[in-house]
Amino acid sequence: MRKFFKTYLPFTQAGIHGATAYRANFIAWFIGDVMYCFVMYYVWRAVFASSGQSTFHGFNMTDMVVFLFVTNLTGYLTDSDGSFSVGEEIRDGNIAMRLIKPVDFDMTFLFSEMGQKSLTFTMIFVPMLVGVEIYKYIAYGHVMFSIGTFALYMLSVVMSYLFSFYMNVCFGFMAFFLKNLWGFNILKSSILRFLSGSVIPFAFMPDALRSVMEWLPFASLSYTPVMIYMGKYSGAEIAMRLGLQFLWVVAFYLISKMIFSVAIRHVTVQGG
Amino acid sequence: MNLFHEIRRAFRLFRIFAAQHLKKLMEYKIDFITGACSFLIDQVVNIAFLAIIFGGVESLKGWSYYEILFIYGFSLLPKGLDHLFCDNLWNVGYFVVRKGDFDKYLTRPISPLLTVTVEIFQVDSLGELVVGIALIVLSLRHLQMPFVWYDIPLALVAVLFGMLIYTSIKIILASIAFWTKQSGHLINMVYGMNDFSKYPVEIYSRPVRDGITYIIPFAFTAFYPASYLLRHTAPVFSIGGTVVAGCILFAIGLLVWHKGLAAYESAGS
Numbered sequence: 001m002r003k004f005f006k007t008y009l010p011f012t013q014a015g016i017h018g019a020t021a022y023r024a025n026f027i028a029w030f031i032g033d034v035m036y037c038f039v040m041y042y043v044w045r046a047v048f049a050s051s052g053q054s055t056f057h058g059f060n061m062t063d064m065v066v067f068l069f070v071t072n073l074t075g076y077l078t079d080s081d082g083s084f085s086v087g088e089e090i091r092d093g094n095i096a097m098r099l100i101k102p103v104d105f106d107m108t109f110l111f112s113e114m115g116q117k118s119l120t121f122t123m124i125f126v127p128m129l130v131g132v133e134i135y136k137y138i139a140y141g142h143v144m145f146s147i148g149t150f151a152l153y154m155l156s157v158v159m160s161y162l163f164s165f166y167m168n169v170c171f172g173f174m175a176f177f178l179k180n181l182w183g184f185n186i187l188k189s190s191i192l193r194f195l196s197g198s199v200i201p202f203a204f205m206p207d208a209l210r211s212v213m214e215w216l217p218f219a220s221l222s223y224t225p226v227m228i229y230m231g232k233y234s235g236a237e238i239a240m241r242l243g244l245q246f247l248w249v250v251a252f253y254l255i256s257k258m259i260f261s262v263a264i265r266h267v268t269v270q271g272g
Numbered sequence: 273m274n275l276f277h278e279i280r281r282a283f284r285l286f287r288i289f290a291a292q293h294l295k296k297l298m299e300y301k302i303d304f305i306t307g308a309c310s311f312l313i314d315q316v317v318n319i320a321f322l323a324i325i326f327g328g329v330e331s332l333k334g335w336s337y338y339e340i341l342f343i344y345g346f347s348l349l350p351k352g353l354d355h356l357f358c359d360n361l362w363n364v365g366y367f368v369v370r371k372g373d374f375d376k377y378l379t380r381p382i383s384p385l386l387t388v389t390v391e392i393f394q395v396d397s398l399g400e401l402v403v404g405i406a407l408i409v410l411s412l413r414h415l416q417m418p419f420v421w422y423d424i425p426l427a428l429v430a431v432l433f434g435m436l437i438y439t440s441i442k443i444i445l446a447s448i449a450f451w452t453k454q455s456g457h458l459i460n461m462v463y464g465m466n467d468f469s470k471y472p473v474e475i476y477s478r479p480v481r482d483g484i485t486y487i488i489p490f491a492f493t494a495f496y497p498a499s500y501l502l503r504h505t506a507p508v509f510s511i512g513g514t515v516v517a518g519c520i521l522f523a524i525g526l527l528v529w530h531k532g533l534a535a536y537e538s539a540g541s
Binding site for chain 1: 302303304305306307309310311313314317318320321324325328329330331332333456457458460461464465467468471474475476477480
């Protein structure tokens with residue numbers, strides 16, 4: 001175990017350095033995302049003002065604001081660059097350098113991404129979440145934060161990230177066959193934006209569609225943790241959702257291993 | 273007519289560059305198709321979202337579902353045209369200056385700004401234009417809009433100058449790379465504010481409304497001209513404002529670009 005961490009923690013450190021180098025880019029993205037949240041905030045404010053009702057499919061105005069910002073923040077923790085990195089390395093041939101080293105292929109990606117995530121968590125996530133909680137306090141007049149709910153949320157986020165990571169690794173392996181991933185990457189993110197429930201909450205959908213969406217693995221990417229955070233699931237439901245998330249993580253872990261063992265025989269390093 | 277010749281020359285160059293670019297694209301057909309599909313999915317999701325909202329309310333601050341669809345569709349036209357013709361300005365901000373590749377534009381007997389903009393012809397944006405037109409046609413069938421013949425030229429003027437607003441904002445921000453080597457993230461941040469233009473300005477609070485009207489005038493790329501076409505209100509402000517905003521920004525863009533060129537030092541060897 002100690003050897004394991006000794007091997008992979010340097011990757012985490014490299015990840016932190018990498019993320020620091022691109023901080024200006026990241027901050028610009030972040031400000032763009034916050035602006036999008038504000039546009040949606042105004043849209044919802046107009047919706048509630050025009051409808052004259054205080055709830056919309058079970059969400060009140062405060063819920064909507066929390067949904068917007070927490071969905072965004074959850075995205076920062078659960079997004080994984082795996083498909084892009086794997087795909088790029090296959091394209092430029094750097095994959096060869098990873099394959100000849102005595103380290104596990106996916107662990108190196110995982111640990112270096114953890115470096116970025118730890119930075120995002122402390123610099124963006126925690127301050128923003130405090131902001132959301134202050135907003136809730138002002139809206140409701142008493143502290144709503146519960147450490148237990150937050151712990152369950154974080155557990156769900158960790159599984160979301162692992163699912164996202166292995167799904168993206170599977171996707172990245174497609175570069176072994178497709179050579180060019182750019183278009184598919186964009187297509188994938190458009191589809192996931194919808195399937196993860198980050199644009200339209202599943203609660204707004206017709207019942208049949210809603211239950212399908214909640215069972216699909218992609219709900220794990222955003223909707224499941226956000227609903228846990230917002231306290232929209234009961235205790236039994238939370239247990240069931242977390243179990244489901246765990247099953248999907250295991251499934252995609254196994255699929256990624258399987259694809260890897262097949263794909264590795266197909267590797268043709270381009271150029272070089 | 274010197275200016276006339278210049279413009280004709282620019283169009284001829286554009287045709288040559290566009291043809292080159294299309295050849296390059298055919299090599300990556302699948303990328304193009306997937307890019308267009310993903311854009312379509314995004315738009316369908318956004319419109320489904322609007323439809324869900326209007327399942328619960330009859331109007332948003334007095335604007336009906338089809339009026340909002342019209343504004344939304346209209347917003348895609350100037351954006352799509354800018355995307356089609358001037359997409360390469362992003363690359364100036366992100367890589368071209370930083371990698372020292374900008375030198376090649378300086379060695380050519382054509383204005384560098386013109387060469388950079390016509391070099392890439394971004395066919396992905398046809399998706400935006402098609403969806404925009406489809407939404408406008410769809411909403412027109414459900415709306416009883418006042419109509420006079422000169423609305424058509426006014427709409428065209430608004431689309432063109434709306435495009436000029438987008439392009440000029442990109443020129444200004446891309447030029448900053450001449451001093452800082454990289455300004456792509458800055459373009460990205462400001463450009464992202466165009467989301468505000470898709471909805472009626474009435475939904476925003478005063479400072480946001482003034483910001484998108486007078487400071488970064490994205491509201492003139494969509495909401496103001498579209499609201500004139502929908503209701504014939506404030507023609508001078510809505511259409512005239514778009515023209516004035518486009519011209520002012522373009523003048524600033526040219527000024528900053530030329531200052532930047534003067535300050536440009538090539539990167540590396």
